[in-house]
Amino acid sequence: xxxxxxxxxxxxxxxxxxxxxxxxxxxxxxxxxxxYKFELRPELSPLLxxxxxxxxxxxxxxxxxxxxxxxxxxxxxxxxAPEVKVDSYSTDINETNTAxxxxxxxxxxxxxxxxxxxxxxxxMKQDKILFVDKIKILEQERDDLxxxxxxxxxxxxxxxxxxxxxxxxxxxxxxxxxxRIIPDNYVETRARSPIVSISVNQKSCDLDDEMVIGDVNxxxxxxxxxxxxxxxxxxxxxxxxxxxxxxxxxxxxT
Numbered sequence: 001x002x003x004x005x006x007x008x009x010x011x012x013x014x015x016x017x018x019x020x021x022x023x024x025x026x027x028x029x030x031x032x033x034x035x036y037k038f039e040l041r042p043e044l045s046p047l048l049x050x051x052x053x054x055x056x057x058x059x060x061x062x063x064x065x066x067x068x069x070x071x072x073x074x075x076x077x078x079x080x081a082p083e084v085k086v087d088s089y090s091t092d093i094n095e096t097n098t099a100x101x102x103x104x105x106x107x108x109x110x111x112x113x114x115x116x117x118x119x120x121x122x123x124m125k126q127d128k129i130l131f132v133d134k135i136k137i138l139e140q141e142r143d144d145l146x147x148x149x150x151x152x153x154x155x156x157x158x159x160x161x162x163x164x165x166x167x168x169x170x171x172x173x174x175x176x177x178x179x180r181i182i183p184d185n186y187v188e189t190r191a192r193s194p195i196v197s198i199s200v201n202q203k204s205c206d207l208d209d210e211m212v213i214g215d216v217n218x219x220x221x222x223x224x225x226x227x228x229x230x231x232x233x234x235x236x237x238x239x240x241x242x243x244x245x246x247x248x249x250x251x252x253x254t
Contacts, residue, residue, distance in 0.1 A: 007049035014047025026053075029060040070107075 007014040018026060018040055026048075030038045033056055040046050048056070 004045045005047060006045055007047055007052055008045045009052045010049060012049045012051075014045060014049055016048045016050065016053050018046040018048065026056075030056055032063055033059040 003011075005014060006012065016026075021027060027038065027040070
């Protein structure tokens, strides 16, 4: 049988003559479906069988669905694909291979974007691991600080007690350093507080004996002071404001 009377695709008996397709619609559909340039040449058969023609229409419809879906996907995902000038996604396509070019370029861009997204996901996972490790380090530092604070809290009362004792000894030393004998057998004692506390040794003592510090208050009246052996209280306004002068007899009153 002459090959010019057979179907171009399956080489069965051809029933549809492409030369009768004056509008060229069938030829456009074929070129959209097949991957090579389909042309009508004198040395090639212009015929198609009904089965192949049916397959071409089905493949063309499916190809158009894919193009529309790709357009919606690009629009929704806002993928910056290279622009290809086409009139529409309908059957009115001026250039035969434009739709195929759009399909190939769109898929390539999708693959590139998917690869970029996968790289970003891998980077985010690595950042998450580093962030978790940093949180663990910070938690460890927090626990160390808590333990250090507990140690300082435990030793704080002891430190406060030692400071109080040290201040008391320093004040006592200060009072002793500022105690001197005056000619009329009295002892002048200067303390840092307006409430003066001194203790008088009521036992007989020689002139070389030191006076014992003890209880005398600023608000004591004359009689109470006399009973405690204090005969004169020097006015603090005559001296430095941080001192208060008390005169105490060196020997008890008999």
